[in-house]
Amino acid sequence: MSEAVPPVLSVRPSRALVDEKFSVQVENLPPGCPVTVRSLFQSEDKDFWEAYGHYVSDHRGTVSVSEDVSVGGTYTGKEQMGLIWSMRPVPGSREGLRLRKRDMCTPMLVTISVHRGHQGFRDQTALASALVERWYMAPGVQRIEVREKGVRGTLFLPPGPGPFPALLDLWGGGGGLQEYRAALLASRGFGALALEYLKADDSKPIAMDGKYFETAFExxxxxPQVAPDRVGIIGLCFGTLVTLSLAAEYPTIKPRCIVCISNVHHKSTKNTVSEFPEEVPEKFETVSAMKNVLVWRDMGLAVLQMPHPKIPVGNIDCPMLLINGTDDQNWPTVEVASDIIKMMRETGKDSLVTRVDYPDAGHLIEPPFSPHFRATNFMLSGTRKKVMMLWGGKTKPHADAQEDSWRRILSFLQLHLCGDPSLNAKL
Incomplete structure (x- = not known):
């Protein structure tokens, strides 16, 4: 490789939202030169994450990640965003990590670099590198902490005066205040209130009575910058149980539409939502697929086969979007979706349901290009016992599901909150 004309690496755009694609190109290589293109990111927990693809330069001495085929690495084939969605902890890292951005006011700073050959690249000095900014918050998005009337959360509002359509954003049983989806929704034109209702330390409810959610919705x-008649709810996992309950059982909460990702619709034997996360694991045996890894899917199937109380989803009168992965190992979400549609059909409302099942996708269907986590550390509700939870999914199909589902979610929200199925964003 000539030292007189060093390789040039370019990333365009170098600053973008996390759901936007970039193009990576390396020039000034010798023709037929094997190189590795790598991404490296240090999380807020100080863990390093990486992805890489092995390439061979063309007759012009050029490698284009979006146009050329990776012949090995954390991804293979022609994958424009493989350097992001195939990220994994670097060798020697702690086990069971999950990558989640906490500070929405700063970007993910990802270093893209090119190295000689296909082996030993971690020990080399990069031939060239570039720093890329990946943002959840677009310029002009407002971040407002909510600490009023007992409610804890963060409200994100799009740039401009409004009024905007908006969503109540409910995450799952891991607890804590997760802001990144709400920030990205605001970047795409929707106000979003990320609500904290489970504590991250032990997943005990902050307040699981209906009044808490009614207050948050109000x-x-x-x-003043939200259109009051254009507010919906979006939930993931346990958040879908709450979402369905709010739409079906609380007359004061009338969402314009709801989005449920990885569906749960059963309540506890006492007919409550709040006790379900603790009660079910105590009553049913969990299945261990491998040492120290919990698989709750079979437990969920057992719940489905019993006369267990369910959310009366037939009471729901608004459009709903159900998104699930067929390799979900945490809960039988595909079967739950079928049961939800059956219950809606019994009340003549199945036309309100839009269902999308993604082959070989797992439980944690997140915004586009988020790294895939087949299993991660998880704190069991009530016991505070730390376990490894199997979420399922195969990396490439899961990545495809995240990209496609985000497009569908935005289109669904545009249609039902704005009356326009077209997208404001280029995705």
Whole structure:
């Protein structure tokens, strides 16, 4: 490789939202030169994550990640965003990590670099590198901490005066205040209140009575920059159980539409939502697929086969989007979706349901290009016992599901909150 004309690496755009694609190109290589293109990111927990593809330069001495085929690495084939969605902890890292951004006011800073050959690249000095900014918050998005009337959360509002359509954003049983999806929704034109209702330390409810959620819904509806008649709810995992309950059982909460990702619709034997996460693991045996890894799918199937209380979803009168992965090992979400549709059909409302099942996708279907986690550390509700939870999914199909589902979610929200199925964003 000539030292007189060093390789040039370019990334365009170098600053973008996390759901936007970039193009990586390396020039000034010798023709037929084997190189490795690598991404490296240090999380807020100080863990390093990487992805890499092995390439061979063309007759012009050029490698284009979006146009050329990776012949090995953390991804193979022609994958424009493989350097992001195939990220994994570097060798020697702690086990069971999950990558989640906490500070929405700063970007993910990802270093893209090119190295000689296909082996030993971690020990080399890079031939060239570039720093890329990946943002959840677009310029002009407002981040407002909500600490009123007992409600804890963060409200994100798009740039401009509004009024905007908006969503109540509910995450799953891991607890804590997760802001990144709400920030990205605001970047795409929707106000979003990320609500904390489970504590991250032990997943005990902050307040699981209906009044807490009614108050949160009223807070977002009552904001002067929110259109009060265009507010929906989006939930993941346990958040879908809450979402369905709010839409079906609380007359004061009338969402314009709901989005449920990885569906749960059963309640505890006492007919409550709050006790379900603790009660079910105590009553049913979990299945271990491998040492120290919990698989709850079979437990969920057992719940489905019993006369267990369910959310009366037939009471729901708004459009709903159900998104699930067929390799979900945490809960039988595909079967739950079928049961939800059956219950809606019994009340003549199945036309309100849009269902999408993604082959070989797992439980944690997140915004586009988020790294895939087949199993991660998880704190069991109530016991505070730390376990390894199997979520399922195969990396490439799961990545495809995340990209496609985000497009569908935005289109669904545009249609039902704005009356326009077209997208504001180029995705």
């Amino acid at each position: 807070i977002i509806k009552g904001h």
